[in-house]
Amino acid sequence: xxxxxxxxxxxxxxxxxxxxxxxxxxxxxxxxxxxxxxxxxxxxxxxxxxxxxxxxxxxxxxxxxxxxxxxxxxxxxxxxxxxxxxxxxxxxxxxxxxxxxxxxxxxxxxxxxxxxxxxxxxxxxxxxxxxxxxxxx
Numbered sequence: 001x002x003x004x005x006x007x008x009x010x011x012x013x014x015x016x017x018x019x020x021x022x023x024x025x026x027x028x029x030x031x032x033x034x035x036x037x038x039x040x041x042x043x044x045x046x047x048x049x050x051x052x053x054x055x056x057x058x059x060x061x062x063x064x065x066x067x068x069x070x071x072x073x074x075x076x077x078x079x080x081x082x083x084x085x086x087x088x089x090x091x092x093x094x095x096x097x098x099x100x101x102x103x104x105x106x107x108x109x110x111x112x113x114x115x116x117x118x119x120x121x122x123x124x125x126x127x128x129x130x131x132x133x134x135x136x137x
Contacts, residue, residue: 050095051128057092058137061120064088075108075115082117096124096134104135 061079064087068076082088091100102123107116124134 047129053093053095054122054124054134055137057094058120058122061088061092065117065119069115075113075118077116079103079105079117079120092120094122094124096122096126 061082064082065076068082068085068087076082076085076087079088079091083091092103093100094102104121104123105117106119106121108114108118122134122137127133128137
């Protein structure tokens with residue numbers, strides 16, 4: 001049986017479905033240009049944030065050592081004592097070295113003060129963006 005007026009047609013394939021090589025190269029070059037501008041700023045902001053976290057961690061731990069001294073009348077023997085006495089939730093993190101065990105602990109200078117931790121400094125090598133060594137923060 002043949003139907004009148006209707007013809008079976010196959011859909012015609014479009015000759016241009018994708019992108020040309022030139023279009024792809026233009027887009028990739030634009031992306032590369034944007035990355036050359038963004039990546040250095042990204043890594044710079046990472047370094048700035050690590051320094052800010054280090055300064056804040058040092059400030060908080062030094063403040064905690066002072067509170068411990070005010071409560072107990074002596075300095076803590078170690079940073080672990082601050083954690084076990086619930087003055088800190090965990091050992092402080094040094095973002096420059098990526099560790100909690102690289103701190104340089106400073107004992108009290110006076111002979112009448114007891115305890116082992118009067119101050120702490122970062123054990124990270126190198127210096128900040130300002131040229132100040134991490135150990136002097």
